[in-house]
Amino acid sequence: MSDARQKAFARKGQIAGLVIAGAMLIWLGVQLWGQDLGITARYMFLFDFAALAAYFWALVVAWQMWQQRADEKD
Numbered sequence: 001m002s003d004a005r006q007k008a009f010a011r012k013g014q015i016a017g018l019v020i021a022g023a024m025l026i027w028l029g030v031q032l033w034g035q036d037l038g039i040t041a042r043y044m045f046l047f048d049f050a051a052l053a054a055y056f057w058a059l060v061v062a063w064q065m066w067q068q069r070a071d072e073k074d
Contacts (some may be wrong), residue, residue, distance in 0.1 A: 009065065016061040023054035 030039065030047045 009068070012061060012065060016058045016065075019054050020058045023051045023058075027051040 027047060030044065034044050034047075
């Protein structure tokens, strides 16, 4: 793998990791302070679904990276 491709591959993994960490922190914050801030259950579910969407996106990116790595080994 060329140097540029390795950097792109690493950057893709970093972005996926940041999305996972950011979604978890935002979700935890909303769960902890949501009622104190007056957020209704309807909007709490919206944050739940947004976090699930972020996790699903990160899973797809991780799958793509795994497939890319497997293709380059062959």
